[in-house]
Amino acid sequence: MPDAALVDSTPSFQPLYQQIKVRLLQNLQAGDWKAGEMIPSEVELAARYKVSQGTVRKAIDEMAAENLLVRRQGKGTFVATHAEETTQYRFLRLMPDEGVAAGMQRRLIDCRRMRAPPDVARALGLKGGEPAVQLRRLLLADERPVVFDDIWLPGHLFKGLTAEKLSGYRGPMYGLFEAEFGVRMIRAEERLRAVAAQPEESRWLAVPEGAPLLSVERLSFTYGDRPVELRRGLYDTTRHHYRNELS
């Protein structure tokens, strides 16, 4: 039987497994389990919260469906991470028109701290004038520039972020954010549109001025739906495309 102390007695009914989910989420947010680490087993969590294994299981099922956790049969359940997906960056939907998705080279253009411009501050929920970090970079495939990214991060969350750190790190940038700053991107919203290349952009991407580019504005969120990254990418889609699945 459900533990009476745990059952939410407010008028609005809340299933037990949802309450378990909230507690697991709190553990994640508090950093009790780090990215890539194994969380306690289902039986242990069941004992800890005094519910049956099936109830814990349902909570974990949902979190796995949201890509917060990863189950591995026989091994355990692990905190999802951007660091190990060697195949492709988890949030990058750009694919080459021909051939298989290969890793792209990165080239850091700029890394500076400044006061957040109004639109950035609004998107990231910063007070006017709060510090922000701006990154600019190129992604290249076969030595050809394909993506020109402009990235904004809240300054208070990324205190020691420098160009050296970024250049020295192997693997996805989000992996660095997890390991060094404890900031995990769990969800993002993107807005896509077609735009004409402006002078500066056309130079970085080596396309004519006015050439059509795919503009991808991304707002990334961490636990509790707090926005922690604003990014605007310009994609040269002559040899690549943005892939999406609908269902």
Add this chain to the structure above:
Amino acid sequence: MPDAALVDSTPSFQPLYQQIKVRLLQNLQAGDWKAGEMIPSEVELAARYKVSQGTVRKAIDEMAAENLLVRRQGKGTFVATHAEETTQYRFLRLMPDEGVAAGMQRRLIDCRRMRAPPDVARALGLKGGEPAVQLRRLLLADERPVVFDDIWLPGHLFKGLTAEKLSGYRGPMYGLFEAEFGVRMIRAEERLRAVAAQPEESRWLAVPEGAPLLSVERLSFTYGDRPVELRRGLYDTTRHHYRNELS
């Protein structure tokens, strides 16, 4: 205990609920339950297949997650449909930059039958020279053209499709396809890129030649991952954007 006759005894282990899922899928594909209809209750299905309700439940859970079925507490489980989503077309990710997503007007430009061009035939899995239906249309918001669509369908699946039928139908086109031709779109893959408006396109969309447009190529699938629609849309993204969620 599981019914021995149902348990797959081949070396490769297959869970019971997966086998149930296959059978439900067959029922859907065979048209035993039409779009929007209620399927038998969990207890009845459990009795029919001689498994416990929990096993049927897990099968249905997965199919609901794939948007094949829709559960409604207290009412039953229903076959997913494109016909009733009055809010927005299920596969249309275009949003106005400001304001709330409002329905768009449709304007049919053309509807003709012809032999499928090679690239269309390849995408739809047609033999060279098999008949196909081509549709062209505009979507408008506030009297302004926003989307110019070019749509290809296998001729043998859409025998009686005419301009009159299309114009006379209220609601999403996919709703008509379900009701009149029994063809249900359950999944689609899209490829997005930025392109420059060609002369004809620029006239339909009332934009200058060379203006950047968002090109959306969609291949839609029905049960059994059979491709049944190829579509190329050109979106004017000056007042709209393509919205996507990552996780």
Add this chain to the structure above:
DNA sequence: AAGTGGTCTAGACCACCTG
């Protein structure tokens, strides 16, 4: 062998909808 997640059952009870 022991530990993990994965499947399946049988039964109880709850929340929601309809007549």
Add this chain to the structure above:
DNA sequence: AGGTGGTCTAGACCACTTA
């Protein structure tokens, strides 16, 4: 009141991994 999906339990057993 009766049907539907939704939750929760306790226990058995299976598949996969590691030591």
